[in-house]
Amino acid sequence: MSFDLVLFGGTGDLAWRKLLPALLQAHRHGSLPAGGRIVGVARDDLSDAQYRDLIRSRFEGVEGDKQPSEDEFARFAELLHYQRMDLTQPADYQRLKDRLAERNADVVVMYLATAPQLFTVACEQLGAAGLATPHTRVVLEKPLGHDLQSNRAINAAVRGVWGERQIFRIDHYLGKPSVQNLLALRFGNALFEPWWRRETIASIEITIAERLGVEKRGAFYDQTGALRDMVQNHALQLLCAIAMEPPINAHADAIRDEKLKVLRSLVPWTDAALAQNVVRGQYGAGQLAGEPVRAYRAEDGVAPDSHTETFVALRAGIANWRWAGVPFYIRTGKRLAAHEAHIAIHLRPTPHPIYPTPLVCGTNRLVIHLQPRDGLALHLLAAASETRGVRALAEAPSLTPVQLDLDFQQRFGAERVGAYERLLLDVIAGRLNLFVRADEQEAAWRWVEPIMQHWDAQNARGEGPRPYAAGTWGPGAASALVARDANTWLEEC
Missing domain, CATH: 3.40.50.720 (NAD(P)-binding Rossmann-like Domain)
Known part of the structure; x- marks a missing residue:
């Protein structure tokens, strides 16, 4: 051809x-x-x-x-x-x-x-x-x-x-091998379907963190911001891949129909929810890898009084039977402490614990690593081996965290097809499965638009984004956001 x-x-x-x-x-x-x-x-x-x-x-x-x-x-x-x-x-x-x-x-x-x-x-x-x-x-x-x-x-x-x-x-996140494996994990394995629901899952975290600043894109980024650049597309597409119902087949419209249902089921924003469940930030000067970095407002092409957000954290909900009551946390930002993207699925504790368990947040969780590592880790508890003396037979063994780790690059080799390579080949072949339909985009914009309007109103009152030092994990309010549900971000575990 x-x-x-x-x-x-x-x-x-x-x-x-x-x-x-x-x-x-x-x-x-x-x-x-x-x-x-x-x-x-x-x-x-x-x-x-x-x-x-x-x-x-x-x-x-x-x-x-x-x-x-x-x-x-x-x-x-x-x-x-x-x-x-x-x-x-x-x-x-x-x-x-x-x-x-x-x-x-x-x-x-x-x-x-x-x-x-x-x-x-x-x-x-x-x-x-x-x-x-x-x-x-x-x-x-x-x-x-x-x-x-x-x-x-x-x-x-x-x-x-x-x-x-x-x-x-095009949304290049949909072409990432790790995202393809997320769909394969869900819909190619009978193991996960019985617990992929509210009765078993306590919360889900989506993090897309970048150590880089705006680089040479200051003028573009200052008109865009993290919400438009990352949340409206990449993060919501990842949320759809996690939360969608099994499609009837692997054809493009069957998959996109199910993603659209998720976007339409997102709990709409109210004034109270916007005030409590959305955090925006903007990086100030700080240090990364021991080197000083300048504040966002000092970047080339950025207005010295800019209110553009370089960080967003929010709590979303999905109003359907599978996910009712499960918080979905989305976080993305620039000049953060690490270059990392992952999805952490935290499971509920056992209903009647018979073993003393360590105080580890989200003791059982599945972490899907998107970048720079490509793989998944299942975090479990196992009986700790005894090396000092003999335990009484009636005493329950102590448990310790362990994990089952799968590195896709090691398993499948370094020459895996990259996101843009995969997507470009799909365009030439006419395959639409990994591309976004117009009604999906509209549903995503409809959900994030109240956030933008809320921020515009804050800007008019002189209330800009919360500052955070470059090289950190963003404003402290992002930790408070999840702490209200007695949860923590993955790196805080």
């Missing part, structure tokens, strides 16, 4: 850091279909050769198995081409159409790795130029809008050009 992948924003940060390295890995693995062509599109004035040199420089200094050999990159470079375009100029779309007509590939993928405000004009111009054909697919990067209204406007413009089955709204 021949394909053309047109990468709008072909010299941008996302293409540089994620997309082109993922395509190179797919080519190295032999999974990229033969007869392909990658056309980078941007406003820079480059030739094909200059574009190839630019992408080659991306891998200078890369260590380990991510570093391609000269021969490997030379073969990959044969796929790389470049087209200078101004996305607001209709004549440039006609030139792109002429270039694509040279091959008439079986599949054409339009990947919009651009600023979201360009999605509408790009789609409308692609349609006007006759580039939205039945064998064309469009990929939309997050964030898709900045609120419910803008999300609906973008989706309406895109659906005016393409059918829903041609639209691939």
Whole structure:
């Protein structure tokens, strides 16, 4: 199958850091279909050769198995081409159409790795130029809008050009091997289904922590914030994977139907719940790995009086029979103490304990590690071996925490398919299972929008985000949030 992948924003940060390295890995693995062509599109004035040199420089200094050999990159470079375009100029779309007509590939993928405000004009111009054909697919990067209204406007413009089955709204967390294993864990093993419910599970924690700050994305991030950047998409998609009912099959719409039910079942916000169950923070100066780091407001591109949140912690609930009364804690932030993402499922204690148990929070829990480690650990209690004297037969043995640990990288090898590699291959093949449907996005925006409105009202009163020092786990109010339910975050156990 021949394909053309047109990468709008072909010299941008996302293409540089994620997309082109993922395509190179797919080519190295032999999974990229033969007869392909990658056309980078941007406003820079480059030739094909200059574009190839630019992408080659991306891998200078890369260590380990991510570093391609000269021969490997030379073969990959044969796929790389470049087209200078101004996305607001209709004549440039006609030139792109002429270039694509040279091959008439079986599949054409339009990947919009651009600023979201360009999605509408790009789609409308692609349609006007006759580039939205039945064998064309469009990929939309997050964030898709900045609120419910803008999300609906973008989706309406895109659906005016393409059918829903041609639209691939990407969330790279859904392509992570660990998230795929979460679905396999739930729906491929009979062991877990009987206790995957409120009667057995006491609480669930989703943490996505980053040690990095905003880096070179200060201007973008200051208009976005952690809620839009991480919670509305990544965190809620993880929540759906944990909480959804078993789909009738593994087809795309069956899975997405069940995720939508979860989003629609989230307990809606009230003023009292917003005040008590949502914490926002912003990092100040601090230290990471012994090195001083500057405050968020001192970052390039950030307003010196910014109220943009770099940290969010919240308590959510799901109003259905499976999850009624189970708190779901979501936490994400920048400049935190670790680079780590995990899902911790804390089980209820035994109804009638007959052994003395150690004072360990969430004594029985399942922890699904997403990054940097990829695996899962089941935390249990076992009888401690006795090495000092003989115990009375009538005395119950003491228990000690133990864990069953599975490291997916060790089990399956380091050359596993990465998130973007998997998703790009799925786009080319036309598989929609790991992509987000429009009604899912709308439901997610509808749930988070009251939080944004609550913060706007706080800002108007001069109440900004809570400060926290870089290198910590965020504001102290985040610990108080879970402590009200007699719970703790995983690192506090």
